Amino acid sequence: MTAEIGQAAIALSVLSALWAIGFLCAGLRLRSAKAVQSGRNAVVATFFLTCISTGALIYGFVTDDFSLRYVVEVSSAAQPLLYKIAALWGAMSGSLLLWLWLLTLAGAIVVWQHRNYTTDNLADYALVPIVVVQLFFIILVTGIPDGIYNPLAKLPGGQVAADGQGMNPLLQTPLMAFHPPTLYIGWIGMTVPFGFAMGALASGRIGSDWLFRSRRWMLFSWIILTIGITLGGNWAYRELGWGGYWAWDPVENASFMPWLLGTAYLHSVMIQEKRSMLKLWNLLLITLAFQFTLLGTFITRSGVISSVHSFAQSNVGWYFLGFIFATTAAAIGMMVYRRKRLKSANHLESLLSRESAFVLNNWLLVGLTLIILWGTLWPILSEAINGEKASVPEAFFNRVVIIPGLLLLFLTGAGPIISWKKLTPNNFRRMFVSPISIGVIAGALTWGFLAWRGNPMPIYSVLCSFAAVFVLAAISSEFYRGAKLRAKRQEASFFAGLTHLVMRNKRRYGGYIIHIGIVILYIGIMGSKGYFLLESEGLKLGDSMQVGTFNLTMKDWFQERHANYARAGVVFDIEKNGRPVGEMKPARHYYEKTGQGETDTIESAIQHFGANDLYIALGDLPPNIDNGGIVNVQVYHNPLINVVWVGVAVMVLGGIVAIAEKHQHESLSKREE
Amino acid sequence: MKIRTVFLTSLMLSAALTTVALSQESAESKLEELMTSVYCHCGCVKETIEVCVCNTAVGIEGNFRARLNAGETVEQIRADYLETYGPQFNALMPAEGINLVAYIAPGVILVLIGGVVIAVLQKMRKPKVAAESQAAPISDTAVKQIEADLEKYKQEK
Numbered sequence: 001m002t003a004e005i006g007q008a009a010i011a012l013s014v015l016s017a018l019w020a021i022g023f024l025c026a027g028l029r030l031r032s033a034k035a036v037q038s039g040r041n042a043v044v045a046t047f048f049l050t051c052i053s054t055g056a057l058i059y060g061f062v063t064d065d066f067s068l069r070y071v072v073e074v075s076s077a078a079q080p081l082l083y084k085i086a087a088l089w090g091a092m093s094g095s096l097l098l099w100l101w102l103l104t105l106a107g108a109i110v111v112w113q114h115r116n117y118t119t120d121n122l123a124d125y126a127l128v129p130i131v132v133v134q135l136f137f138i139i140l141v142t143g144i145p146d147g148i149y150n151p152l153a154k155l156p157g158g159q160v161a162a163d164g165q166g167m168n169p170l171l172q173t174p175l176m177a178f179h180p181p182t183l184y185i186g187w188i189g190m191t192v193p194f195g196f197a198m199g200a201l202a203s204g205r206i207g208s209d210w211l212f213r214s215r216r217w218m219l220f221s222w223i224i225l226t227i228g229i230t231l232g233g234n235w236a237y238r239e240l241g242w243g244g245y246w247a248w249d250p251v252e253n254a255s256f257m258p259w260l261l262g263t264a265y266l267h268s269v270m271i272q273e274k275r276s277m278l279k280l281w282n283l284l285l286i287t288l289a290f291q292f293t294l295l296g297t298f299i300t301r302s303g304v305i306s307s308v309h310s311f312a313q314s315n316v317g318w319y320f321l322g323f324i325f326a327t328t329a330a331a332i333g334m335m336v337y338r339r340k341r342l343k344s345a346n347h348l349e350s351l352l353s354r355e356s357a358f359v360l361n362n363w364l365l366v367g368l369t370l371i372i373l374w375g376t377l378w379p380i381l382s383e384a385i386n387g388e389k390a391s392v393p394e395a396f397f398n399r400v401v402i403i404p405g406l407l408l409l410f411l412t413g414a415g416p417i418i419s420w421k422k423l424t425p426n427n428f429r430r431m432f433v434s435p436i437s438i439g440v441i442a443g444a445l446t447w448g449f450l451a452w453r454g455n456p457m458p459i460y461s462v463l464c465s466f467a468a469v470f471v472l473a474a475i476s477s478e479f480y481r482g483a484k485l486r487a488k489r490q491e492a493s494f495f496a497g498l499t500h501l502v503m504r505n506k507r508r509y510g511g512y513i514i515h516i517g518i519v520i521l522y523i524g525i526m527g528s529k530g531y532f533l534l535e536s537e538g539l540k541l542g543d544s545m546q547v548g549t550f551n552l553t554m555k556d557w558f559q560e561r562h563a564n565y566a567r568a569g570v571v572f573d574i575e576k577n578g579r580p581v582g583e584m585k586p587a588r589h590y591y592e593k594t595g596q597g598e599t600d601t602i603e604s605a606i607q608h609f610g611a612n613d614l615y616i617a618l619g620d621l622p623p624n625i626d627n628g629g630i631v632n633v634q635v636y637h638n639p640l641i642n643v644v645w646v647g648v649a650v651m652v653l654g655g656i657v658a659i660a661e662k663h664q665h666e667s668l669s670k671r672e673e
Numbered sequence: 674m675k676i677r678t679v680f681l682t683s684l685m686l687s688a689a690l691t692t693v694a695l696s697q698e699s700a701e702s703k704l705e706e707l708m709t710s711v712y713c714h715c716g717c718v719k720e721t722i723e724v725c726v727c728n729t730a731v732g733i734e735g736n737f738r739a740r741l742n743a744g745e746t747v748e749q750i751r752a753d754y755l756e757t758y759g760p761q762f763n764a765l766m767p768a769e770g771i772n773l774v775a776y777i778a779p780g781v782i783l784v785l786i787g788g789v790v791i792a793v794l795q796k797m798r799k800p801k802v803a804a805e806s807q808a809a810p811i812s813d814t815a816v817k818q819i820e821a822d823l824e825k826y827k828q829e830k
Contacts, residue, residue, distance in 0.1 A: 348797040371779040400779040
């Protein structure tokens with residue numbers, strides 16, 4: 001009965017979304033407040049209807065309702081409760097329902113945020129494209145399009161399965177329980193700024209108002225996407241057994257490209273806010289960022305490119321591609337229609353100015369996005385050209401992104417200290433000379449250190465050290481100068497001055513904290529990607545192997561039974577420089593119900609040594625392990641890998657500080673009008 | 674005589690040992706070259722034989738080692754592997770042939786976007802004439818004319 005109610009709710013949400021679009025459009029066109037209000041109510045009603053359908057599916061999982069096709073495919077009776085709930089996004093149909101539910105939640109929040117705006121109708125204009133996107137997802141979830149089925153659909157002929165097939169074992173980890181929803185929230189957060197951009201074009205209010213209304217949405221989605229991408233990287237590190245967190249897999253790229261475009265947008269809107277420039281560019285950028293959130297689904301779900309997510313293939317990717325074309329055409333059409341009103345109000349004074357630095361930053365971020373897209377799509381392109389599908393290795397991406405990546409790092413420090421309008425010689429001397437000098441010294445020291453250790457090709461590490469230290473020095477000097485001035489004015493301590501400085505301008509200094517996080521992240525990437533060690537060996541019980549300064553002895557093996565899997569692994573005694581530092585227990589999990597996945601997973605053992613990790617991944621355990629059977633073992637020493645996670649944490653902290661800035665849009669939009 | 678014999682024997686022995694060691698090292702480096710140049714076909718996605726920890730990878734490594742010892746070349750073994758499992762298991766994408774386009778394109782993309790950025794920045798710059806006229810000092814005649822106009826305006830008022 002619950003499933004039927006859920007299905008009815010999905011059907012009704014089609015009507016509700018159509019009602020919302022119709023009444024909002026009619027109300028705005030005919031200036032009817034009643035019709036607009038009815039449209040708003042329909043937006044909220046759509047949210048409640050999707051709550052019912054999503055709730056019905058979760059209920060089906062929790063109560064093991066094996067009459068539902070989706071529950072049978074991604075759950076099983078023995079699956080722990082967390083993974084029964086996480087099974088909601090364990091495959092295509094449920095993922096689409098979750099995406100839809102989050103989209104309708106975003107729509108309802110926009111209505112709630114603007115509940116007191118009776119004469120200002122920008123949000124109502126924005127709601128129309130948001131609900132159009134919702135409608136696209138509702139249609140997919142109904143199961144009417146070929147290749148997708150309704151997540152609340154029953155098994156044919158009223159059958160009830162004895163048990164489910166279980167969720168893909170790779171997804172049965174706490175990290176995977178949270179990684180997909182965070183990505184979806186991040187992507188959906190970008191739908192709202194896109195809605196406001198389209199609303200601004202439709203209403204003709206192309207000032208900065210739409211930017212102020214959508215700023216927090218964009219920042220929020222940027223923060224969540226940062227967390228989501230990192231959770232995915234951490235999951236890959238722990239679960240896939242190859243000792244790394246990023247391999248430029250298509251699905252990683254799909255989540256990273258909207259992040260890059262969102263970052264570009266967060267920078268370029270500042271130019272429009274402060275100087276009334278780049279109006280058209282900002283509209284294009286947010287359109288692009290939104291489209292890339294959909295493109296990710298096309299790439300990962302259409303099956304045109306193989307990925308670690310290739311188990312999730314279906315026709316849905318092609319529907320996404322069609323929707324991308326349709327919405328892009330509509331957005332560009334509206335921009336062309338409003339082109340005369342999109343001209344900049346101000347001019348650029350000099351090519352050496354903060355405005356130019358922002359434009360350069362946008363050039364690099366958009367350029368990087370297109371380069372990554374190029375590499376991701378190259379297998380399809382090469383197949384179209386010569387009939388042979390190329391496989392693009394990680395090394396290709398590392399090679400092509402490194403130079404723009406380093407330039408971006410340099411701009412992370414140069415942007416905040418270069419003056420608006422024009423860089424004067426005085427500004428250069430005061431702001432740039434010291435950070436550049438410190439950066440040069442750091443680069444030289446890195447060169448010396450690497451040469452002393454005999455590491456090959458140190459040039460990128462040297463450049464990275466130079467840029468990283470330059471950025472840290474530049475941003476620290478901004479904090480120091482500001483805090484000192486505040487402390488002097490208020491006759492308070494330096495720390496009080498620093499706190500006051502950040503609290504008075506959270507957006508600016510939150511942004512600087514993010515920049516510091518980025519520097520830390522770069523250092524972590526440089527160490528972990530550039531200087532890791534890998535040793536592979538086949539070991540018998542009692543055998544030892546050496547990795548760098550570590551000695552590992554495989555002393556024992558073990559086996560355990562859990563609710564829905566068996567765990568088997570070995571025990572290593574670890575010594576560092578000849579001194580015992582503990583035990584590590586890499587293992588493999590063997591699942592009985594495997595859904596669409598493999599039967600077993602690699603459960604790597606990871607031990608932290610400060611910023612570095614010792615990492616062990618295990619092959620299958622042979623049945624004769626007690627009698628000299630050989631276990632294939634891979635051991636990595638990953639230097640500075642924990643610095644990567646610290647860098648991301650600092651970035652998120654900076655984002656939280658920046659998002660805490662109060663809304664200024666009411667006063668500013670009034671001033672503008 | 675005896676010393677000479679011992680010296681020559683030890684020289685030949687060390688030469689032989691060095692040759693064996695070098696050939697072993699060369700075989701190991703060939704094996705590593707092979708293992709890093711193709712992906713495992715076990716079901717993992719894009720893990721080279723060197724990185725993949727499964728038994729399939731162990732089997733492939735054994736097969737590669739045996740074939741290298743039997744005198745086959747790295748190229749032969751690699752070509753056989755790719756013919757059997759498909760070109761999607763090729764972990765190398767040398768910058769040659771059609772793949773050269775893949776390597777060149779990122780630079781072209783950056784240059785093209787850079788060109789657009791420079792064009793946009795130039796367009797966004799303050800028009801030179803306007804900037805110059807703004808900066809040019811007002812002539813004495815113009816000042817006198819403005820003062821006279823102001824005086825006339827006051828009187829009219």
